[in-house]
Amino acid sequence: MARSQLLKDAVSGKESIENILLRLKVILSDLDNENIMNWVNGELQGYKDKESVPSYRILKGRIIGTYLINFSVKYKDAPVPLEFLISKEEIDELRTVRMTDGIATIQNILRGENRENYGFVIPTAYCHAISTDDFQIAGMRVRIGSNQLDGIVSCVKSKLVEVIMELEKEFENLDELDIRSQIKENESVKQVIYNIENIIYDKSVKVGDKNKIERSRIGHLFGHLWEGRDKK
Structure with missing residues (x-):
């Protein structure tokens, strides 16, 4: 399966992390998951609550x-x-x-x-x-x-790549920034959400835990x- 341009841009570094996050935000919004969107918005706009920042x-x-x-x-x-x-x-x-x-x-x-x-x-x-x-x-x-x-930046880059790769396993045409129609037909979407949450928050951290x-x-x-x- 051909890799998406989104993944290529995330790996190459030619596009800013902010640009990748904004494109990914459009895609991930179709999953309708608060934990995932809180992470995306936190990285884009900053975390409003100091207790909610990720461990990294x-x-x-x-x-x-x-x-x-x-x-x-x-x-x-x-x-x-x-x-x-x-x-x-x-x-x-x-x-x-x-x-x-x-x-x-x-x-x-x-x-x-x-x-x-x-x-x-x-x-x-x-x-x-x-x-x-x-x-x-x-x-x-x-x-x-x-x-x-630098460690924070590197960690976010790594998580972006992993999230995009996880999406590529289940959905086609990520560059269209629209997976809603595929979600309706996809019975494994809950597993995708679970996997992405684990990537974002690390498996050792309970999702939703404000640490x-x-x-x-x-x-x-x-x-x-x-x-x-x-x-x-």
Whole structure:
């Protein structure tokens, strides 16, 4: 069976991921599945809820900051030894970043000058709250490596190819962007939907599970963890 132009474009990289997603959105809408469409819309427009982002968008960053030790030694843009101030669980929570931006925005970040210094600011109030007389934290941020953002892009590309290949097994003429008539005649459509959900969310993740993490005092005190992206 001849491969669709959609698959060829996804593999060649000549078309943007956004373009592939938009074409695929038209096709997948005929399957009338909320989980699948939430993923497509999330990658196109960004995820509205941080708790709903897929596992491949949950990153572990490096915490760096400016702090003063014993009122004499000052460190700037240096790793912060938080293990002396808070628990390992709270450190892990601080390091955890859920990338909600659409895939095009992430690619723009990777093309920008700030790609090697991209990060999120930790609220100043929290920095002051955990400081001690001997360890004063002026500010902290979580730095995300460009390789981690590249990983998100690569993962989305891979999933797009797998989804298109799965559709090609059951439907013809994907380039027409219309499989509705074939769905009516196709008794295995439920299996196709199940397979695509597994590709998108990974077999190890239960579809619909928002992968919630129990919040510590960080979330309870400040609601939103980040004040905003680091503009440096």
